[in-house]
Amino acid sequence: MPSSAHDRPDVIPLSHLEQLRDAEAILRQEADALHEVAGSITTTFSDAVRLIQHAPGSVIVTGVGKAGLIGQKIVATMASTGTRAYFLHPTEAVHGDLGCVGKGDVVLALSNSGGSEEVLRLLPVLKRLQVPVVAITRDLNNGLARSADVVISLGRHTEAGELRLAPSVSTTVMLALGDALALVLSKAKGFTENDFAIFHPAGSLGRKLQPVSEIMRSGDDFRVACETETVRDVLVELSRPGRRTGAVVLTDHQGRLSGIFTDSDLARLFEKRREHLVDGPMSAVMTARPTTTVPDTLLPDAVQLMSQRKISELPVVDEDGMPLGLIDITDIIDCGIAIDTDFGSSSDSSNVAQSA
Known part of the structure; x- marks a missing residue:
């Protein structure tokens, strides 16, 4: 032995x-x-x-x-x-x-x-x-x-x-x-960090240097709704088993990202005894103009942004502001990237407190 x-x-x-x-x-x-x-x-x-x-x-x-x-x-x-x-x-x-x-x-x-x-x-x-x-x-x-x-x-x-x-x-x-x-x-x-990532697509180094488009949640794993829908309807309609993120991305009538609503935001509605807002529009309780990133952002840069803003979910948008996906903090952990343990549990500066 x-x-x-x-x-x-x-x-x-x-x-x-x-x-x-x-x-x-x-x-x-x-x-x-x-x-x-x-x-x-x-x-x-x-x-x-x-x-x-x-x-x-x-x-x-x-x-x-x-x-x-x-x-x-x-x-x-x-x-x-x-x-x-x-x-x-x-x-x-x-x-x-x-x-x-x-x-x-x-x-x-x-x-x-x-x-x-x-x-x-x-x-x-x-x-x-x-x-x-x-x-x-x-x-x-x-x-x-x-x-x-x-x-x-x-x-x-x-x-x-x-x-x-x-x-x-x-x-x-x-x-x-x-x-x-x-x-x-x-x-x-x-020679840039992006160039380095291209030459190192495999292994733990490759996973850490890949663009967010490679790991963002999209399709059935990406919850998107219109800001005019009620909180209750959105949560019921988008409820599904399996892998899910703790956030819903909201869009305006043109389909552009307008806000984000997280599980923590929902919890705060009940903590502050504002549960009546569950039957109101998402626009009244969402965090408007949240922090976003673009598909070719490298994961370390996304991590730094999320750490600075103390957020756990980061929407990914195209050049026109259309939502493409979402980076969840658990996705980053899966890639083996060291993160700040003082991450927030909700979106940027939640405006729930200012809601009617």
Whole structure:
């Protein structure tokens, strides 16, 4: 059986303590290296951003060994943040895959030493193809740097661990610079949260970034009535089993949204002994001109709006003010989005108190 927190010994074995100290030293060494590089980054980084930003083609990332694995991560980050990118293994490249590289592309070549034979073999061909090369490498004094159009320097770093041989500090810095390049490019291109949502339609992230049109209640789950109908008639006519929202959206004679009436509003009629209004028109008890949103609003923005207004239901309308659906607080909870626990239980500033 797995041990619980209460089963753990109060005294840490010496061997474990040494391992914890080693782990801390490695993490601190990598963190120090990142801090050093962050403080010494030069304008060549901006040159790389500008070159890639204005290239009409794609970013072709290449590297071998650990650098190749880092390159695949950089490709994934670029692709998901608005920069078309592909990974090209340098060995496969010289056996025909160079055919995927064309004029208008930019190659991002990764090599800590700058002397990787597989990568260097590509450079003469890329020059003939007139494809510019951005290099992320240790310094300017190596074969890759001398052939590249732009060089982003990693700096020289001692690898972590007792042997100081396995790529660790250098690959951490390389990955961080790749992330920085991808994200600065994304900002330069004006990549938005809406764009990010388009590229991430699946999983929990996709659910959180989907537009409200994807989860709003519509059809039989959406209760709509005319503001001239009585409260009693509306509640009876729109009563149905199964999934329902705690609000009725009201429309004027042109079909445009004019108000909202919630279960909390109904409860207040009885609490304030105004139950006679149940046989009056909805227009007398509804909240007029409620807060609304449009179909392409992203869920986080809708949540923020509902939190600010302290409302639990948010009507969705088109550009003409016609109701399309309704977002209920429970729909947001189902999507796994964190919400303000101080949400209201009714519509905006209910006007029941001012009703006759």
